[in-house]
Amino acid sequence: xxxxxxxxxxxxxxxxxxxxxxxxxxxxxxxxAGIETHLVVSPLGQRLLHDELGLEGLSxxxxxxxxxxxxxxxxxxxxxxxxxxxxxxxxASGSFRxxxxxxxxxxxxxxxxxxxxxxxxxxxxxxxxxxxERRKLVLVHREMPLSLIDIKNMQAVTEAGAIVCPAQPxxxxxxxxxxxxxxxxxxxxxxxxxxxHDLKIRWSEKVLRKGVGSRE
Numbered sequence: 001x002x003x004x005x006x007x008x009x010x011x012x013x014x015x016x017x018x019x020x021x022x023x024x025x026x027x028x029x030x031x032x033a034g035i036e037t038h039l040v041v042s043p044l045g046q047r048l049l050h051d052e053l054g055l056e057g058l059s060x061x062x063x064x065x066x067x068x069x070x071x072x073x074x075x076x077x078x079x080x081x082x083x084x085x086x087x088x089x090x091x092a093s094g095s096f097r098x099x100x101x102x103x104x105x106x107x108x109x110x111x112x113x114x115x116x117x118x119x120x121x122x123x124x125x126x127x128x129x130x131x132x133e134r135r136k137l138v139l140v141h142r143e144m145p146l147s148l149i150d151i152k153n154m155q156a157v158t159e160a161g162a163i164v165c166p167a168q169p170x171x172x173x174x175x176x177x178x179x180x181x182x183x184x185x186x187x188x189x190x191x192x193x194x195x196x197h198d199l200k201i202r203w204s205e206k207v208l209r210k211g212v213g214s215r216e
Contacts, residue, residue, distance in 0.1 A: 007099035007194055009036040011091050011130070013123045016044025019105035019142040019167055020052035021178075025186045026104055028068030030195060031076050038091050038098070039063075040082045040122045044107070084122050092125045100136035100193040101126060105167060108143045108150050114162070115153035131160050138192050140185070142167040165189055173200055
């Protein structure tokens, strides 16, 4: 698929590491951009959405909220939900063409399963298909500290072609809110899959002159 144009279709997965706000903001932006977004959520990902965002299941109202719409809205037509257990879903096939897959947040459990080649659920199966078809796979890992197992798993998935993008916001933009920090991480992820956005994440000499100091 072309990488120099706005993506037409993305796969997004949510697993059970803290950081539901990252998934919420990313889905909001890609859906608003008109990108066909195929979503799969693990059971612990659903618990995460409940505990951190207050979503009561993945009902149409919940999906509308996840896409940044009022709860009483219909879910967007370009947000398609797939069952976590359905390894026969379209996104589990290499013939299903897309412009990239993002796992946000990505738990150490999912990282390890992907690194090991396990494919017993749709998140892992879709990730393996993305790798074998040489498409972009971005893992927004959000657990700390890292064990040696995590580090070796990151090496394995990187060697297989994935991009490990830890949820580590920068502070050179002088963030004034949690939303600014979330946007920094989400903006970097969107850059990796080629989605145009106007989030304030760009480093420039103007930022340096504000008094942030040297980057050395």
